[in-house]
Amino acid sequence: xxxxxxxxxxxxxxxxxxxxxxxxxxxxxxxxxxxxxxxxxxxxxxxxxxxxxxxxxxxxxxxxxxxxxxxxxxxxxxxxxxxxxxxxxxxxxxxxxxxxxxxxxxxxxxxxxxx
Amino acid sequence: xxxxxxxxxxxxxxxxxxxxxxxxxxxxxxxxxxxxxxxxxxxxxxxxxxxxxxxxxxxxxxxxxxxxxxxxxxxxxxxxxxxxxxxxxxxxxxxxxxxxxxxxxxxxxxxxxxxx
Numbered sequence: 001x002x003x004x005x006x007x008x009x010x011x012x013x014x015x016x017x018x019x020x021x022x023x024x025x026x027x028x029x030x031x032x033x034x035x036x037x038x039x040x041x042x043x044x045x046x047x048x049x050x051x052x053x054x055x056x057x058x059x060x061x062x063x064x065x066x067x068x069x070x071x072x073x074x075x076x077x078x079x080x081x082x083x084x085x086x087x088x089x090x091x092x093x094x095x096x097x098x099x100x101x102x103x104x105x106x107x108x109x110x111x112x113x114x115x
Numbered sequence: 116x117x118x119x120x121x122x123x124x125x126x127x128x129x130x131x132x133x134x135x136x137x138x139x140x141x142x143x144x145x146x147x148x149x150x151x152x153x154x155x156x157x158x159x160x161x162x163x164x165x166x167x168x169x170x171x172x173x174x175x176x177x178x179x180x181x182x183x184x185x186x187x188x189x190x191x192x193x194x195x196x197x198x199x200x201x202x203x204x205x206x207x208x209x210x211x212x213x214x215x216x217x218x219x220x221x222x223x224x225x226x227x228x229x230x231x
């Protein structure tokens with residue numbers, strides 16, 4: 001079984017400041033890792049994912065996340081946030097497998113960007 | 116990218132009535148869709164896995180007779196909340212996976228159900 005921990009339920013940050021949203025996971029097998037973003041009253045959108053290869057993955061809107069196997073972490077970072085980044089962010093994992101496996105989500109972190 | 120739609124986006128119904136929520140994959144065929152429920156300030160809870168042409172697989176604790184799932188075609192899955200009660204009020208989200216890459220889910224925009 002897998003579990004995902006997002007310790008910060010809310011993160012307020014001023015516009016143009018850097019931000020890090022923390023994610024730690026637990027699993028007895030290798031996993032795929034994901035970050036999803038949810039805007040108010042909308043479904044989830046995939047922000048970025050780690051499958052294999054380079055441990056640093058980037059999204060098209062300036063976010064990046066680094067897979068750290070030894071610390072079982074996949075923290076999400078952005079060097080300079082915008083008002084439009086205000087949303088809830090979910091970290092998720094699924095077991096590495098040839099077929100589909102269930103995704104386990106964290107409890108989410110609300111990023112509030114302050115003008 | 117793959118697009119998943121849900122209808123309706125919001126619905127209000129009276130206690131005791133049933134309501135149907137549709138989930139459609141618009142530009143791809145989805146043999147497998149998922150239904151989630153999201154409570155305020157909580158993460159997504161997987162309710163069931165919907166497989167085209169076969170019975171849905173429900174997660175532990177989810178009443179299959181209350182939450183009826185039908186996956187009649189490769190592009191449509193429906194969730195019917197039967198005899199709705201106020202405690203069924205929630206945000207329901209569906210998702211679908213492509214055959215490749217099989218690990219990636221595409222989510223619908225969600226349906227806000229309010230039972231009065």
